[in-house]
Amino acid sequence: MKAKIIITPKKAVLDPQGKTVQNALEHMGYKGVAGVHVGKYLEIDLAPGTDKSAAQKALNDAAHKFLSNPVIEDYKLEIVE
Amino acid sequence: MNFAVLQFPASNCDQDAIHVLRDVFGHDARYVWHKESSLGDADAVIVPGGFSYGDYLRCGAIARFSPVMQAVKQFADNGGLVLGICNGFQVLCEAQLLPGALIRNRSLQFRCEHIWLKTVTADSSFTGRIPPGKLLRVPIAHGEGCYFADEATLTKLKANDQILWQYCDADGSVTERANPNGSLLNIAGICNERRNVAGLMPHPERACESLLGCDDGKLVFESMIHWLEANRVAKAA
Numbered sequence: 071m072k073a074k075i076i077i078t079p080k081k082a083v084l085d086p087q088g089k090t091v092q093n094a095l096e097h098m099g100y101k102g103v104a105g106v107h108v109g110k111y112l113e114i115d116l117a118p119g120t121d122k123s124a125a126q127k128a129l130n131d132a133a134h135k136f137l138s139n140p141v142i143e144d145y146k147l148e149i150v151e
Numbered sequence: 152m153n154f155a156v157l158q159f160p161a162s163n164c165d166q167d168a169i170h171v172l173r174d175v176f177g178h179d180a181r182y183v184w185h186k187e188s189s190l191g192d193a194d195a196v197i198v199p200g201g202f203s204y205g206d207y208l209r210c211g212a213i214a215r216f217s218p219v220m221q222a223v224k225q226f227a228d229n230g231g232l233v234l235g236i237c238n239g240f241q242v243l244c245e246a247q248l249l250p251g252a253l254i255r256n257r258s259l260q261f262r263c264e265h266i267w268l269k270t271v272t273a274d275s276s277f278t279g280r281i282p283p284g285k286l287l288r289v290p291i292a293h294g295e296g297c298y299f300a301d302e303a304t305l306t307k308l309k310a311n312d313q314i315l316w317q318y319c320d321a322d323g324s325v326t327e328r329a330n331p332n333g334s335l336l337n338i339a340g341i342c343n344e345r346r347n348v349a350g351l352m353p354h355p356e357r358a359c360e361s362l363l364g365c366d367d368g369k370l371v372f373e374s375m376i377h378w379l380e381a382n383r384v385a386k387a388a
């Protein structure tokens with residue numbers, strides 16, 4: 071079992087990296103890009119036999135407290151078999 | 152006075168802080184390793200600049216959970232003076248001892264240069280000895296010093312007079328051009344509501360001797376020392 075956590079900057083937070091990548095895409099001729107947001111992706115391997123709902127609860131706590139900073143970031147957590 | 156200067160793996164301004172406190176001001180200052188869970192008999196704490204824990208995940212994110220930071224939280228809760236410089240400011244924000252967060256500079260560039268600082272209020276233990284109207288010339292050296300907080304937090308910072316320093320030009324005007332990193336409201340440093348915890352991105356500890364080009368940074372430490380001495384007298388009395 072694996073946990074996948076995607077962390078992205080909040081909409082209200084300036085994202086100069088995303089803006090720079092967007093500009094670069096436009097310069098390279100890729101059309102139709104309305105916005106780019108650069109974030110982080112964490113993959114966490116869970117030990118065999120881990121209870122899925124307990125892991126979900128614990129990792130939500132970790133994501134909120136440590137892995138993301140709620141002042142500037144949002145996260146999505148997904149646990150896959 | 153007895154200063155505790157924290158040391159995390161990859162702190163790199165700890166020695167500068169110790170040097171200034173000991174050799175420029177003649178006070179006691181000692182290193183406190185990140186694994187220690189006590190600050191001893193410290194009168195004030197400096198969280199120095201650097202790249203604690205390699206800045207992995209986010210600047211200050213891992214340092215926040217170190218044993219010494221639990222002691223700093225307790226110290227701050229008891230009203231002790233805590234000053235975070237550069238990475239120390241980032242650590243204090245991550246630890247929620249200060250509101251907001253520091254994010255990547257708007258230019259995406261690491262900025263290493265001298266800037267001008269306007270002191271917004273003398274009503275704090277970190278700014279009390281800075282003469283009104285005096286601009287401070289101090290260096291910055293950071294890639295992630297853009298101060299961010301939501302609207303409600305910014306409104307509160309202004310209402311409570313918690314903004315201590317803003318980036319300004321040589322005339323003291325707070326302009327977009329004088330803002331080296333995109334910080335909201337040109338914020339360079341703030342304090343908490345109780346006014347005993349402060350953080351700033353610029354490095355006053357690197358500007359305390361005219362031999363090194365400038366000694367404006369002394370005013371920040373002088374303010375702290377003055378406050379501590381006055382407070383000690385008050386305590387004794």
